[in-house]
Amino acid sequence: MNIEEYKGVWVFIEQRDGEIFDVGLELLGAGRDLADKLEVELCGVLLGDGIKDKAEELYQYGADTVYVIDNPVLKHYRSETYMKAVGDLVRKYKPEIFVYGATANGKDLASAVATEVMTGLTADTTMLDIDLEKRMFEASRPAFGGNIMATILCKKHRPQMATVRPKVMQKPEPDPSRKGKVIEEKFDMKEEDLRTKVVEIVKAAKKGANLEEAEIIVAGGKGIKDEKGFKMVKDLADAMNATVAASRDVVEAGIIGHEYQVGQTGLTVTPKIYVAIGISGAVQHVVGMQNSELIIAINNDPDATIFNAAHYGIVGDAFEIVPMLTEEFKNALA
Numbered sequence: 001m002n003i004e005e006y007k008g009v010w011v012f013i014e015q016r017d018g019e020i021f022d023v024g025l026e027l028l029g030a031g032r033d034l035a036d037k038l039e040v041e042l043c044g045v046l047l048g049d050g051i052k053d054k055a056e057e058l059y060q061y062g063a064d065t066v067y068v069i070d071n072p073v074l075k076h077y078r079s080e081t082y083m084k085a086v087g088d089l090v091r092k093y094k095p096e097i098f099v100y101g102a103t104a105n106g107k108d109l110a111s112a113v114a115t116e117v118m119t120g121l122t123a124d125t126t127m128l129d130i131d132l133e134k135r136m137f138e139a140s141r142p143a144f145g146g147n148i149m150a151t152i153l154c155k156k157h158r159p160q161m162a163t164v165r166p167k168v169m170q171k172p173e174p175d176p177s178r179k180g181k182v183i184e185e186k187f188d189m190k191e192e193d194l195r196t197k198v199v200e201i202v203k204a205a206k207k208g209a210n211l212e213e214a215e216i217i218v219a220g221g222k223g224i225k226d227e228k229g230f231k232m233v234k235d236l237a238d239a240m241n242a243t244v245a246a247s248r249d250v251v252e253a254g255i256i257g258h259e260y261q262v263g264q265t266g267l268t269v270t271p272k273i274y275v276a277i278g279i280s281g282a283v284q285h286v287v288g289m290q291n292s293e294l295i296i297a298i299n300n301d302p303d304a305t306i307f308n309a310a311h312y313g314i315v316g317d318a319f320e321i322v323p324m325l326t327e328e329f330k331n332a333l334a
């Protein structure tokens with residue numbers, strides 16, 4: 001493999017029923033920085049049925065070029081068709097870097113493409129950068145239970161590929177004046193050649209919290225002790241019109257379901273306000289909420305790590321502070 005031949009930063013743009021997933025737009029933002037550093041093009045890869053018009057939107061978020069394959073067999077995601085279509089594009093156009101959202105389909109596709117084109121893949125990354133001297137893509141992710149950040153390189157193969165968790169990168173502001181170009185490719189797989197058929201799409205009922213969409217989150221940690229303590233957290237959340245969340249220790253104690261857990265093995269959230277009550281600030285928790293716009297921590301230990309992530313800190317006993325705040329919010333918003 002002549003790795004010098006590989007140029008350009010690519011982002012896989014996931015869509016469902018023609019609606020582009022935010023993670024693709026977030027990755028165009030991150031990809032723009034990488035492409036500018038390398039002085040190469042940023043390209044989106046858009047597959048589907050009747051989706052060509054969507055390219056316009058991708059220029060606005062930073063893409064210079066959009067590779068489109070518009071074909072009825074690509075209407076719904078299937079490993080078989082998407083792997084072949086993306087593999088063909090990679091072989092033909094030779095991108096240097098290729099990133100995907102770490103969604104269920106993004107993870108499936110990235111690993112399938114890695115085997116199809118014989119390259120490496122760094123899964124579930126949270127930071128992307130370039131070592132300009134070596135022209136090397138640096139994809140970093142938490143490792144060893146989140147105690148260290150591991151930076152993973154793909155030295156001998158191209159493209160250098162990574163999946164990136166949704167909501168970790170900032171979605172850029174769209175610029176309606178930006179223009180780009182579409183390169184449309186043909187795809188010759190036929191429905192009758194395929195081993196998998198999409199018979200029906202059944203949407204799962206959305207369970208519980210919907211934390212990823214919440215604008216205000218009030219989260220409780222082990223410092224709130226038990227269910228009675230958590231009731232106090234819920235009361236504050238109600239008074240602030242907020243959604244409740246928890247650290248893993250609270251979930252493991254059976255106080256609330258896993259769908260409310262924030263962190264490395266839970267959800268990544270980016271609300272406008274995140275209130276952390278009795279949460280120590282372990283890296284595995286912080287990685288899931290550190291991009292919140294405003295973080296307020298309440299903890300009785302002035303040295304708690306959570307204060308490093310917080311914009312405002314209140315040092316004191318949550319059992320005194322939280323009921324006072326609840327009363328204030330009830331009165332203010334009544």
Ligand code: FAD
Pocket residue numbers: 145146220221222223224246247248249250261262263264265266267277278279280281282283284285288298299300301304316317318319
């Ligand atoms: P503690 O660390 O016990 O902190 C309790 C805090 O409450 C302390 O800071 C204490 O000072 C404070 N406190 C006590 N009493 C009061 C009071 N009266 N008033 C105010 N403050 C008080 N954790 C997650 O949250 N999410 C994850 O997704 C996650 N994934 C993990 C994955 C792996 C592989 C591993 C190894 C760990 C993971 N963890 C995760 C666990 C993580 O390491 C921590 O153990 C956990 O976040 C700690 O939860 P906590 O902050 O609620 O509890």
